[in-house]
Amino acid sequence: MVDWSGAAEEPRPEDAPQAPADDAGAPAPEDRNAQARAVPLHALETRDILIWCLSVLAAKAWEGMGLVPNPASGAVAKNLDGARLAIDAYAAVFVLVREGIDESPRREMETLLTNLRVNFVEKSSS
Numbered sequence: 001m002v003d004w005s006g007a008a009e010e011p012r013p014e015d016a017p018q019a020p021a022d023d024a025g026a027p028a029p030e031d032r033n034a035q036a037r038a039v040p041l042h043a044l045e046t047r048d049i050l051i052w053c054l055s056v057l058a059a060k061a062w063e064g065m066g067l068v069p070n071p072a073s074g075a076v077a078k079n080l081d082g083a084r085l086a087i088d089a090y091a092a093v094f095v096l097v098r099e100g101i102d103e104s105p106r107r108e109m110e111t112l113l114t115n116l117r118v119n120f121v122e123k124s125s126s
């Protein structure tokens with residue numbers, strides 16, 4: 001099974017997207033292709049896809065709470081309805097996959113869900 005547990009951590013300022021200063025020292029496009037190979041979705045197990053979805057849902061929740069910028073636009077905007085939907089969907093999917101996840105990553109995912117919920121309450125009351 002693929003370990004996706006670290007894919008959706010709480011946002012940290014040092015993790016914010018940075019624009020590259022220049023392309024000097026960046027690998028050539030053909031080197032980039034050799035370094036990172038995309039895995040087609042049909043090659044993944046359903047459980048692995050659902051666990052990957054958890055990281056996407058967590059990222060959308062942080063974004064919807066206005067705690068991280070939208071990766072496409074760079075804008076920070078609150079969408080609490082979207083954040084609530086992402087958190088509720090995370091919880092629902094997590095119930096389905098939690099039994100097959102090792103203890104340590106499972107605890108991290110449970111902590112992440114708790115942090116999402118706590119932050120949502122704080123953001124919706126402010």
